[in-house]
Amino acid sequence: MSLMPFCLRALMLALLVVVAPAPGAKAAELSAHHAVAEEARCGWRHAVALPGRLPADICIRSDHFAEDICRTIEHLSESHDLPAGFFARLIWQESRFDPNAVSPAGAQGIAQFIPSTARLRALSDPFNPAEALARSAHYLAEMKDRFGSLGLAAIGYNAGEERARRFLAGDTFMPGETRAYVHIITGRGVEQWRDDPPADLDFALATDVPFTQACLELAKNSRMSEMRMAAGDWKPWGVQLGSDFSRANAERIFTRVQARTPALAGETPIFVAERNRSFGSRSRTAVRVGRDTREESQALCADIRRAGGFCLVVRN
Known part of the structure; x- marks a missing residue:
């Protein structure tokens, strides 16, 4: 064997050693491609610096909306020392998990921040559920520590911090809406939360059912949807009264609400097919009354x- 062929073979072997990928390189490349794909699927995201096992980046995917909302609520609750059931109940009461909700008072998004509070809480986009939920959890945790209980934090969230402070100081007035709000979320009245707050209250969404499963069942009724409407019926804004898998049931919802609401006399409802992207292809029929402006809808x-x-109040 001559020296030259041996040297060439040695050189070729050395080159192979240099350019051959490391054993984990292919896996890393596939992982990077997967990360890019997940990034593209992320409908809303928000970067946060939170302790524990919560990722530094909250991602809520449009095609897994309910799953990601429930996961985010659970992780934010854990990171802010809030019962997950309490946080889920509050957000459900605020918006039914609808990231596009607008209240008559102008509160916006899934966590229903009014613009002035959103500015104070450094919330840049109330219609981004990832950011809004993070700001909401932080705000509730602050008020729980400041006022001493979850019930008073709920009062502050609904009626404002000043109302909670005055109530804690002995003011007896509390808006009826706030009284109902706190009782729906906590099962206790506002006076009990001030005078004799329960030490250990079970906020579980369902008995003997893990939080995630119970939250997903709750989220099946959320109005995160793709909407289709007949062009002739379209208006920029609408007031949604409810929805059901059955068109007949949606019609009955309108009839019941119309019968007890004088403002709906003579109104013609709009029925909208809305598809919840987190729960397959089956659509629900939403019933709405259209309006030209947000102010009219509110x-x-x-x-x-x-x-x-x-x-x-929804934007069409």
């Missing part, structure tokens, strides 16, 4: 709520 929704009904 006024109508306020009338409906005063009559004891439920409604959400």
